[in-house]
Amino acid sequence: MGSVEEKIKTAGLANGTQTNLLEEMKLLKEFQDQSGIRKAINSELWYACAGPLVSLPQVGSLVYYFPQGxxxxxxxxxxxSATSQIPNYPNLPSQLLCQVHNVTQHADKDTDEIYAQMSLQPVNSEKDVFPIPDFGLKPSKHPSEFFCKTLTASDTSTHGGFSVPRRAAEKLFPPLDYTMQPPTQELVVRDLHDHTWTFRHIYRGQPKRHLLTTGWSLFVGSKRLKAGDSVLFIRDEKSQLMVGVRRANRQQTTLPSSVLSADSMHIGVLAAAAHAAANRSPFTIFYNPRACPSDFVIPLIKFRKAVFGTQVSVGMRFGMMFETEESGKRRYMGTIVGISDLDPLRWPGSKWRNLQVEWDEPGCSDKQIRVSSWEIETPESLFIFPSLTSGLKRPLQSGFLGDTEWGVW
Amino acid sequence: MGSVEEKIKTAGLANGTQTNLLEEMKLLKEFQDQSGIRKAINSELWYACAGPLVSLPQVGSLVYYFPQGxxxxxxxxxxxSATSQIPNYPNLPSQLLCQVHNVTQHADKDTDEIYAQMSLQPVNSEKDVFPIPDFGLKPSKHPSEFFCKTLTASDTSTHGGFSVPRRAAEKLFPPLDYTMQPPTQELVVRDLHDHTWTFRHIYRGQPKRHLLTTGWSLFVGSKRLKAGDSVLFIRDEKSQLMVGVRRANRQQTTLPSSVLSADSMHIGVLAAAAHAAANRSPFTIFYNPRACPSDFVIPLIKFRKAVFGTQVSVGMRFGMMFETEESGKRRYMGTIVGISDLDPLRWPGSKWRNLQVEWDEPGCSDKQIRVSSWEIETPESLFIFPSLTSGLKRPLQSGFLGDTEWGVW
DNA sequence: GTGTAGGCATTTGGCCGACAA
DNA sequence: TTGTCGGCCAAATGCCTACAC
Incomplete structure (x- = not known):
């Protein structure tokens, strides 16, 4: 670590050319990573916890920020919800073009809930951007070696261990020495907070099955997992085994922080964005993928393709991806039944959720009845999947649809 | 409960005279209390947890709200802290005259940390007030029957129970039947969330002492108490036994909520107050007595007495009350060494912490070096306590000083 | 292929007085 | 007066197989 400090001092003494400044920042980041001031979270594990549909924008790229979202x-x-006590910010547009300055992945110390922090700088136009080095932050990468299991009563009871689905154990865990009687090994895995957990992995029983025994109950107790919560294992790019958790939705109750009233929070969001827009100064936001109904930071490319690339109209058919219970993807089909402002008074002309839709399947009452155009797939991209419009049966050649890229078995 | 609903409907049908409106509100409150939508917290227990120096303003009264605080x-x-990214709100004064519309006491479901929610309405002048019924909310009342103990390693270990200080047991718990061998009874106490706890109270050992055994470990585990945290028992006005907890300061780490960035929160506070001030519309705040350095909602009377009643000057001696470890009060002495703006750029002329002070005792480095005039006692109120200026020894006739009113043994 | 239950060894929890600070 | 410890028994944890579904 000392050597990095040395390097920083050296770089700092050099003349402040652009190259040297960048060099300095890079070293600073290296220093922080080593000193653990802000230990970088394992990005792939973060994405695994976030789910297959989540992606974060690239540092330096252009996005639209939607205050409504x-x-x-x-x-x-x-x-x-925002009440009438919230003032209007007439100078704050419904979509704010920004350059992404910083993206960091986080996880709540208590609940392990993942979230991201982003710093956005409003810009006047595309030409207004400044090259920002991304210090090697990889583009969104969902792990390819992955499995996710919803915990049963037996998995979480104090009476026993964790029953590992066979295919998961075979795909992810190091191979057991099946000449042992019984075959057993010690798994050492790390979580989002870089905490190390040790599990005894054993293959036994009649019929034979994979189990995690010693060490498992400590994990369950420490994370306060209940039946219905999910646990997931991944192998990251370095082939390291890691473990993450996802709480059942019922438990998502992020309690009112008792710091700020809900009204003040809504005002804070809008006022911060309005101030940043007026001054072209950066502002900081948190994005909670699993709590949030829809992403509100949309890459410019994606926005353009949806808004200018396609002419949506009432009656048009569309598809939209949702996450399945096993953390896979599944497309649902629907019809656009209207195009109108979600909030005509506050945000007239906004593109945020301006499409009213109806879903084909009856069990979709939990789904949004309003979506934004960049969330959906329109006929141009759908014409090759005519069989999908039924939507009820699982497509046979699912590989063809690209939803076996990861996480679906 | 149905009958209350009936009454509400009836009241609603009546003509909307002022009396009927109030009647309606009163019934609504009754209804909410009964239905448990927002179960009123035990006010005395709340104050006991808050500590001896905390008081909440009366509903309907006039206060100054200080955005800085x-x-x-x-x-x-x-x-x-607030950064330079926070915009200025030139129309928001450093002190905002408000009428208190609503005050509710709360406790965090997880940590039991107490806090209050208040609704404040900015007013132009004292004549601008509207009579608000307080629905019988009592003025600040600290319980007279009270004790507080910092938990030892033994108290929190799984190996044993809780050792009750003798005087506490004798003062607060129902008298034991000392003819029993050993004397024992069952204590049923409730916490801030109205949860009932049952403890076995026994008098045994050599030498004899009071202990809580069965039921205690459940309480410790459930509240996640650690050695260093405090537990307190009170008898409320109905003579009911209740239990509260206070976390050690180290654990006060209210984690970043991951909902709003710190900047947006600061902006939210100021923008909400500015908007409310401009529109004379009510706004809602949270007050966390134990986390907050100083109260920022000051009764008009108190403010007036301090600001207009006394002429403070550099060199003047003063006293100020602080909470002791055992939840008593203790006066510390100091000298005013300067009068100046805390933040000359943002809040010029503000009365918030505009007094720079020095404390008599050397161990006061943790204390604020800036205070507001309404926090201190000036010579007029101090001339009768000349012996106190040493400040180091515990005054002998402490009753005379009024600091045995409660909580000090 | 995997969830749950019964059997049983081992660990932890928890009530007690002794002792010391 | 009260904090911690060793002793001792009871309750729970946790590893195993058997038996469903």
Whole structure:
């Protein structure tokens, strides 16, 4: 670590050319990583916990920030929607073009809930951007070696261990020495907080099955896992075994922080964005993928393709991806039944959830009845999947649809 | 409960005279209390947990709200002070005259940390007030029957129970039947969330002492108490035994909520107050007495007495009350060494912490070096306590000083 | 292929007085 | 007066197979 400090000092003494400044920042990051001030989270594990549909924007790229979507996230967290007490910010547009300055992945110390912090700088136009080095932050990468299991009563009871699905154990865990009687090994895995857990992995019983025994109950107790919560294992790019958790939705109750009233939070979101927009100064947001109804930071490319690339109209058919219970993807089909403002008073002309839709399947009452155009797939991209419009049966050649890229068995 | 609903409907049908409106509100409150939507917290227990120096303003009364103080509370919660990214709100004065519309006491479901929610309405002048019924909310009342103990390693270990200080057991617990061998009874106490706990109270050992055994470990585990945390018992006005907890300061780490960035929270506080001030519309705040450096909602009377009643000057001696470890009060002495703006750029002329002070005792480095005039006692109120200026020895006739009113043994 | 239950060894929890600070 | 310890028994944890579904 000392050597890095040395390097920083050396770089700092050099003349402040652009190259040297970048060099300095790079070294600073290296220093921070080593000193553990802000230990970088394992990105792939973060994405695995976030689910197959989540991706974060690239540092330096251009995005549209949607205050309405951000406000919706606050509403979910506080369980209170914006009220009429919230002032209008006439100078804050419904979509704010920003350059992404910084993206960091985090996880709540208590609940392990994942979230991201981003720093966004409003820009006047595409030409207004400044090259930002991304210090090697990889583009969104979902792990290819992955499995996720919803915990049963037996898995979480103090009476026993964890029953590992066979295919998961065979795909992810190091191979057992089956000449042993019984075959057993010690698994050492790390979580999002870089905490190390040790599990005894054994293959026994009649019929034979894979189990995690010693060490498992400590994990369950420490993470306060209950039946219905999920646990997931991945192998990252370095082939390291890691473990993550996902709480059942019922438990998602992010409690009211008792720091700020819900109204003040809504005001804070809008006022911070308005101030940043007026001054072209960066502002910081949190994005909670699993709590938030929809992403509210949309890459410019994606936005353009959806808004200018396709002409949506009432009656048009579309598909939209959702996450399955086993953390796979599944497409649901629907029809656009209207195009109108979600909030005509506050945000006239906004593209945020301006499409009213109806879903083909009856069990979709939990799904949004309003979506934004960049969330859906329109006929141009769908014409090759005519069989999908039924939507009820699982497609046979699922590989063809690209939803076996990861996480689906 | 149905009958209350009936009454509400009836009241609602009546003509909307002022009396009927109040009647309606009163019934609504009754209904909410009964239905448990927002179960009222035991006020005395709340005050016991808050500590001897905390008091909440009366509903309907006039107060000054200090945005700076509110911002300080946010800074403590988020561990980030307001940065230069925070816009100025030139129309928001450093002190905002408000009428108190609503005060509710709360406790965090997880940590039991107490906090209050208040609704404040900015008013132009004292004449601007509207009579608000307080629905019988009592003025601040600290329980007279009270004790507080910091938990030892033995108290929190799984190996044993809780050792009750003799005087506490004798003062608060129902008298034991000392003819029993050994004397024992069952204590049923409730906490801030109205949860009932049952403890076996026994008097045994050599030498004899009071202990809580069966049921205690469940309480410790459930509240996640550690050695160093405190537990307190009170008898409320109905003479009911209740139990509360206070976390050690080290554990006060209210984690960053991951909902809003610290900057947005600071902006939210100021923007909400500014908007409310401009529109004379009510706004809602949270007050965390134990996390917050100083109260930022000051009764008009108290403010007046301090600001207009006394002429403070550099060199003046003063006293100020602090909480002791055992939840008593203790006066520390100091000298005013300067009068100046805490933040000359943002809040010029503000009365918030505009007094720079030095403390008599050397071990006071943890204490604020800036205070507001309403926090201190000036010579007029101190001339009768000349012996106190040493400040080091415990005054003998402490009753005379009024600091045995409660909680000090 | 995997969830749950019964059997049983081992560990932890928890009530007691002794002793010391 | 009260914090911690060793002793001792009871309750729970946790590893195993058997038996469903």
């Amino acid at each position: 951000h406000s919706e996230q606050v509403a979910v967290s506080t369980k209170r | 509110h911002s300080e509370q946010v800074a403590v919660s988020t561990k980030r």
